[in-house]
Amino acid sequence: MARRYAPLVPAPSLLWIAGALAAGAVGVAIAPAFAAWWTVAAAALGVVAAADAIAALRQRPPAALRRVPGSLPLGVRHEVALRFANDTPHAIRLAAYDHHPPGMEAQGLPQRAVVPARGWAEVRYAVKPVERGAARFGPVEARIASPFGLWARTRYVGDAATVRVYPNFAALAGFALLATDNRLSQIGVLQRRRRGEGLEFHQLREYREGDVQRQIDWKATARTAKLISREYQEERDQQVLLVIDCGRRMAAKDGELAHFDHVLNAALLLAYVSLRQGDAVGLMTMSGERRFLAPRKSRATVNLILNRVFDLAPSLETPDFHAAAVEIMRRFRKRTLVVFLSNLRDEDDDTLAPALRLLQSRHLVLFASLREGILSRALAARVDTFERALTHAAAADYLRARERAFRAMEGAGTVCLDVEPAGLPIALVNRYLDVKRAGRL
Helix, strand or coil, rough: CCCCCEEEEHHHHHHHHHHHHHHHHHHHHCCCCCCCCHHHHHHHHHHHHHHHHHHHHCCCCCEEEEECEEEEECEEEEEEEEEEEEEECEEEEEEEEEEECCEEEEEECCCCEEEEEEEEEEEEEEEECCCCEEEEEEEEEEEEEECCCCCEEEECCCCCCCEEEEEEEHHHHHHHHHEEEEEEEEHHHCCCCCCCHHHHHHHHCCCCCCCCCHHHHHHHHHCCCCCEEEEEEECCCCEEEEEEEECCHHHHCCCCEEEHHHHHHHHHHHHHHHCCCEEEEEEEEECCCCCCCCHHECCCCCHHHHHCHHHHHCCCCCCCCHHHHHHHHCCCCCCCCEEEEEEHHHHHHHHHHHHHHHHCCCCCEEEEEEEEEHCCCCHHHHCCHHHHHHHHHHHHHHHHHHHHHHHHHHHCCCEEEEECCHHHHHHHHEEEHHHHHCCCC
């Protein structure tokens, strides 16, 4: 919506001419013979500037239309188009400054355009979302030049717009395409189906070299006069609950993305693969804003999860695993694979150990923890100073203690995963498939 009053400001051209006249006034003081010429020039400038100002005040601003998708992926550059329509009989020259959201980086602003009489012009610039959530574009700020270019007037044209910034679903779509084509191995997901040793009958097929004798279906073989084998698959119709830690430690960054964003990417990929495996997937958050989605098997589940988490952000709270475990036990009576996505710390011992004992009385727990990449870099760095030696020793000691903690958890029946953020999505899916193959649910 346009502002009701927008003042005129002198354009650089008017300031340069006025500066030249001021310099001429100094010359006139030295050579009075040129005073008449200077007076005529100053009067002409005043008349032209006044006429130009009146024309600028009467000039109607162009209409503006912004073209931007309603949803954008985090960290991916996207083009925004601004179209200006001019219904006046005179061309309009302008510089466009779009009021993009503060959570987006912009390149290519301001954009200059000449909108022809009774025509339109379009300019483009690029934005890169760096924060998830609802992002608001304000009206377009158009700095419109007067007909003679001596003045400029700022007008706000077009409407505000709100877009949603989601986790990078473009990468998820690539994973999904590979999964649809049964090519998950191309992204590192290992599918090691053991012929004849699965948990549920899948289908009959022709005998293949390597099939064991107990796979052969002798009745089907007799009917078709050729060897037919039974093929099995992992058990379906199970429940997977994704528990996302929204505590303060998840705000740490490894590269461009925060740990929290890596966790969301991993949760979305695991949800997609689990649904393809025939399981029901649900969501629950802890240590921050509470959100819950009951497990379901529909194809729309991934979209539902996306819409539940797209605007989540890490809070300042400390994770309370025991409180989360109590809530899970209250909500879930059926045995469920509970997947914690967090970052293990020494101070978690007070609430984590009781939580795991409580959950393991009914459910199977997979605890996926993010390990800071700086630890690996500290171990790999050359030790050539005393300070680096101290850093190396501290990192090695911390990782040994962390490894002991995970071994203790695994000894108590918890499935554990400790990886750097970038490797979490694929490692998490592989560990889930291992659990399925082992029949631990």
